[in-house]
Amino acid sequence: MDRTYRLARRSADAALVALVATIGLVAGIGLLAPALGLTPLVIRGASMEPAIPRGSMILVTAGPDRAIAAGDVISFREANATIVTHRVVAIAGTGDAALLTTKGDANTDRDPAALPAGRVIGRVAVALPVLGFISAMLSLPSGIAAFVLLALGLVALSWLITELAPGPCAACAAEREGHATAEPDEAGALA
Numbered sequence: 613m614d615r616t617y618r619l620a621r622r623s624a625d626a627a628l629v630a631l632v633a634t635i636g637l638v639a640g641i642g643l644l645a646p647a648l649g650l651t652p653l654v655i656r657g658a659s660m661e662p663a664i665p666r667g668s669m670i671l672v673t674a675g676p677d678r679a680i681a682a683g684d685v686i687s688f689r690e691a692n693a694t695i696v697t698h699r700v701v702a703i704a705g706t707g708d709a710a711l712l713t714t715k716g717d718a719n720t721d722r723d724p725a726a727l728p729a730g731r732v733i734g735r736v737a738v739a740l741p742v743l744g745f746i747s748a749m750l751s752l753p754s755g756i757a758a759f760v761l762l763a764l765g766l767v768a769l770s771w772l773i774t775e776l777a778p779g780p781c782a783a784c785a786a787e788r789e790g791h792a793t794a795e796p797d798e799a800g801a802l803a
Contacts, residue, residue: 659716
């Protein structure tokens with residue numbers, strides 16, 4: 613197999629390994645995060661860009677955190693049960709009676725209503741860009757099907773590259789096996 617075909621096959625194999633590793637990483641985070649006291653969430657909006665881009669997976673400390681300070685990024689439930697992730701810009705009061713003023717980094721204005729501390733899910737511990745898109749896709753049957761088809765396509769591509777690669781020439785194969793090959797003499801006749 614010549615160099616171009618080997619490079620193409622290795623690229624297809626590397627893409628397959630990267631795909632499987634990424635899916636494994638997302639699944640592993642989903643399984644291990646709760647055991648570590650973290651809640652994985654997906655950022656679907658752009659209000660926290662550039663700090664947390666749309667499509668990121670965030671890991672939030674589980675349970676309401678009473679030690680929240682201005683500047684922390686928190687996730688909370690709005691009155692309609694929608695989960696929002698914004699930065700705390702001001703705090704009035706303490707404990708369960710505290711009212712938090714929040715704002716998305718990309719928003720020009722603060723959120724319209726003060727947030728009661730009891731609606732806080734937790735503080736954002738880490739943001740993992742792009743993994744939220746993958747997590748969201750894996751939560752849908754069509755997303756799982758797309759990843760399976762992509763993996764099968766990469767396996768088929770790798771196999772096809774191997775099959776289409778030119779085989780070694782007969783003289784090269786004989787030389788590797790230690791057999792002498794017939795070579796033409798000066799007149800052009802085979803010896």
